[in-house]
Amino acid sequence: MNYLNPNIVIHAKSLEVGYASRNQTYTIAKNINFQLCSGELTAIVGANGIGKSTLLRTLAKVQPKLSGEILLKNKPISSYTEIQLAKEISIVLTEHIPAKNLSVLEVIALGRQPYTNWIGILSQTDQEKVKEVVSLVGLEHLKHKKCFELSDGQLQRVMIARALAQDTSIIILDEPTTHLDIYHKAYILKLLKTIAQKTRKAILFSTHEIELAIQLCDKMLILDTQKSTFGEPCQLIERGSFQNLFPEDLISFDATTGSFKVKK
Template identity: 75%
Template structure:
């Protein structure tokens, strides 16, 4: 059953720890390092955004942390255990992932897609137990999808479909939820809606949520922590800490955009 509890500060222990991580791709001829010297540590119930310029390695980082692709160097710990020590079925009970790829069969109903999140717990036939069914019902309620649960996914708007994909990850009942640009293709209202929803989920369920985004202004307002990726380094901290240290000042070329530390927003130079 999905636990919904408020967080006590005394209960906080690092659930995801990354140390001196390098990410990128290897081939027979060469190694292409996209990001290096990446450090951060996340606690239960925290919402954390990964931000940076296009092509800086945000998606590559998330795929590496989720063990979709191997790290080039460094260490990733889940609850103090190296991620490389997890078998696939074990990791599926610790990390759920929502990448940018579309779901393979939009002919499935909302309820059926959410139920896919229970696969790590079902038997070899994939049959849902009473507990699995209850879990799906709780997630449908938490995500406010009661009126949509019997609709086919091809009938949904982009914003509705994104809520369904988040619900599927939530039904997986993992400690960590990783999302790659969950607000892509949404208008400003629905971008804010999705990010505020993620904040609520993190607070209520004590799950650790890590996501990449280009919506830096919204992330500053809503996130507990942020990771700024740059070519040679990463900077991690609370939004206030990053503003005070000038972490956002050099994020983009200053000829067009500057960061206003008073308002916590980026301004276009006229």
């Protein structure tokens, strides 16, 4: 891997994630190696409980790594202050839902907090960024609505817009298509793909929608407890990396269609 490649914004090397207490360390996954590049959409997939959310929180410095290395723009992520990190990484976690009595515009404007003054007043630049994001995500007709009036799919778009307003080089999302129907799952992932291409941001998300991720993502990380696999979806299919993702007595992967089949 080329550390000097200017398109690489995050490089994880021999990363081990989990939880540590005073008396015990609990490893969830180790030997994780991958890089995020500007303008690319990357998915983390794997079985339930494999550590997808833990990895995302570790990459965002919400919780500490157990071992290994995380470089953010060629510097150890540990060297960044909170305010510096807030200008590089925006994160949308499943448990972080804004107060639903706020309007769409108010929630999106929260993304400008790293840049506002101590009383949180939006500058002209902040207001222009919010307006730009509202247009990019297609929320003009909803911008004055309260969040409690929105559907799950609309609310997810607002959360993506808030992350965009933060104007970071990296956006991290934890299962952004949860609770959505198949149309809105595809809509959200296609929107993320478009945003990555238009803004040149690196977007990383965890998902159970493996087949959609195969179709839409530039890169995928198949997370496992002992050693993870990373690459372009077509490369992973060629290597047979999806074959052992689930117990083969019930589900098999069809490499010709890029889909999973239930054994009858």
